[in-house]
Amino acid sequence: MALMTGEQYVESLRKLKLKIYLFGELVDNPVDDPIIRPSLNSVKATYDLAQDPRYAELATAVSPFTGERVNRFLHIHQSTEDLANKVRMQRVLGQQTASCFQRCVGLDAINAVYSTAYECDQAHGTDYQARFVEYLKYCQANDLIIDGAMTDPKGDRGLPPSKQADPDLFVHVVERRDDGIVVAGAKAHQTGSANSHEMIVMPTQSMTEADKDWAVAFSCPMDAEGVFLIMGRQSCDTRKLEGGTLDVGNPDFGGQEALIVFDNVFIPNEHVYMDGEYDYSGMLVERFAGYHRQSYGGCKTGVADCVIGAAALAAEYNGAARASHVKDKLIEMVHLNETLWACGLACSYEGKPTASGNYLVDLLLANICKQNVTRFPYEICRLAADIAGGLLVTAPSEKDLRDPVVGPWVDKYFRGVASVPTEDRLKVMRFIENMVHGTGSVAYLTESMHGAGSPQAQRIMISRQADLEAKKALVKKLVHIDN
Numbered sequence: 053m054a055l056m057t058g059e060q061y062v063e064s065l066r067k068l069k070l071k072i073y074l075f076g077e078l079v080d081n082p083v084d085d086p087i088i089r090p091s092l093n094s095v096k097a098t099y100d101l102a103q104d105p106r107y108a109e110l111a112t113a114v115s116p117f118t119g120e121r122v123n124r125f126l127h128i129h130q131s132t133e134d135l136a137n138k139v140r141m142q143r144v145l146g147q148q149t150a151s152c153f154q155r156c157v158g159l160d161a162i163n164a165v166y167s168t169a170y171e172c173d174q175a176h177g178t179d180y181q182a183r184f185v186e187y188l189k190y191c192q193a194n195d196l197i198i199d200g201a202m203t204d205p206k207g208d209r210g211l212p213p214s215k216q217a218d219p220d221l222f223v224h225v226v227e228r229r230d231d232g233i234v235v236a237g238a239k240a241h242q243t244g245s246a247n248s249h250e251m252i253v254m255p256t257q258s259m260t261e262a263d264k265d266w267a268v269a270f271s272c273p274m275d276a277e278g279v280f281l282i283m284g285r286q287s288c289d290t291r292k293l294e295g296g297t298l299d300v301g302n303p304d305f306g307g308q309e310a311l312i313v314f315d316n317v318f319i320p321n322e323h324v325y326m327d328g329e330y331d332y333s334g335m336l337v338e339r340f341a342g343y344h345r346q347s348y349g350g351c352k353t354g355v356a357d358c359v360i361g362a363a364a365l366a367a368e369y370n371g372a373a374r375a376s377h378v379k380d381k382l383i384e385m386v387h388l389n390e391t392l393w394a395c396g397l398a399c400s401y402e403g404k405p406t407a408s409g410n411y412l413v414d415l416l417l418a419n420i421c422k423q424n425v426t427r428f429p430y431e432i433c434r435l436a437a438d439i440a441g442g443l444l445v446t447a448p449s450e451k452d453l454r455d456p457v458v459g460p461w462v463d464k465y466f467r468g469v470a471s472v473p474t475e476d477r478l479k480v481m482r483f484i485e486n487m488v489h490g491t492g493s494v495a496y497l498t499e500s501m502h503g504a505g506s507p508q509a510q511r512i513m514i515s516r517q518a519d520l521e522a523k524k525a526l527v528k529k530l531v532h533i534d535n
């Protein structure tokens with residue numbers, strides 16, 4: 053079953069024994085939970101897209117390991133075209149869900165682990181890549197969702213893992229056995245964890261010899277013994293419990309993050325891809341982050357297409373679409389968004405093969421891409437809120453609209469252009485509200501800021517890649533400075 057249908061994916065999740073806590077309670081049936089379900093629908097979209105013949109080239113690829121057509125989210129990039137098709141696919145999914153579809157962290161993890169394990173094997177005589185390829189073939193054959201887990205809770209940011217008051221603030225090896233390792237710790241802000249079959253866990257930063265036990269990478273089923281999740285909450289999330297669809301803004305889709313706790317979890321040797329090779333933790337982090345910073349040039353531009361579309365509809369329903377300043381604001385939004393798109397494509401097309409043969413994005417351009425993503429979506433949202441008007445946050449509830457007494461008054465006084473039903477105008481307002489202030493703002497704004505690393509993380513990478521010496525040399529040559 054190299055390609056599952058969306059429905060098969062949903063059924064496959066029902067078979068997992070996920071331990072998920074939400075609002076202080078163990079969730080009985082996460083698949084149908086009203087808070088979690090919209091995020092599952094977003095992941096399901098990655099399966100539906102792969103089944104759609106119109107997107108076969110974007111959403112699937114032929115695995116070099118099995119010769120079978122697999123979901124692109126499980127593909128090891130073989131060319132710059134693969135890298136570009138990845139962001140094209142992400143843009144389409146962003147457009148279809150206006151949300152985080154969560155599967156890219158796994159795609160970025162498999163590509164980062166694949167090349168890093170190879171180079172680590174060359175230096176240390178380990179056999180991590182061969183183990184990893186076997187695992188990947190299993191995931192490809194079963195079309196599984198792999199969650200890529202990197203961010204540790206980190207405790208005191210001024211201290212390395214080995215100096216923390218609590219050693220569990222970074223995932224680490226607590227015991228080594230002949231047949232595997234036992235790990236403890238947690239991964240925070242973990243996108244997609246409640247909707248994944250598997251996860252790949254990676255270190256979150258460069259390590260030194262003292263941090264050897266924290267330099268660990270492995271894969272593990274999401275329902276392994278000792279693993280449990282504590283769901284993060286999102287602004288306005290309990291609107292999903294009210295029963296209607298209007299007030300949630302984006303009724304069918306969403307994203308989610310959780311804390312994954314590893315309470316002494318056994319990992320068999322065949323699923324360990326780094327154990328103590330601290331000199332390769334920095335490479336793994338840099339590559340995963342590079343791929344995920346490229347990803348944002350795809351997914352966030354797709355989400356922004358929906359925000360821009362909603363702003364244009366709001367202008368139309370308000371009767372303001374012909375105003376020149378409104379037209380200009382929409383142009384500005386498109387300009388900002390397509391600049392991000394250009395960065396996503398540029399870092400893909402400037403990608404190069406690694407020593408292992410898979411393709412890595414241009415790291416400087418990927419970091420430029422993500423640095424812009426930490427800014428432009430905020431400006432796009434500011435302009436959307438400007439165009440929409442105050443109704444964005446003052447509209448009465450769906451219950452008021454449906455109420456026999458106040459409903460007619462809501463309908464009368466919140467109508468804009470006479471030909472457009474008030475309900476349609478309110479739907480668009482709620483959609484924008486969701487993206488700017490509600491559950492959708494997690495994916496479009498906060499993730500844009502902190503996902504794949506906060507702005508400063510990109511600036512550090514930009515400074516490393518900038519090669520100022522080469523730029524100084526250019527000028528020296530031009531003005532005849534010889535030393």
Ligand code: SF4
Nearest residue numbers: 152153154156347351
């Ligand atoms: Fe994919 Fe974007 Fe979500 Fe990251 S934030 S997992 S790139 S959709």
Ligand code: FE
Nearest residue numbers: 243499503504
């Ligand atoms: Fe993200």
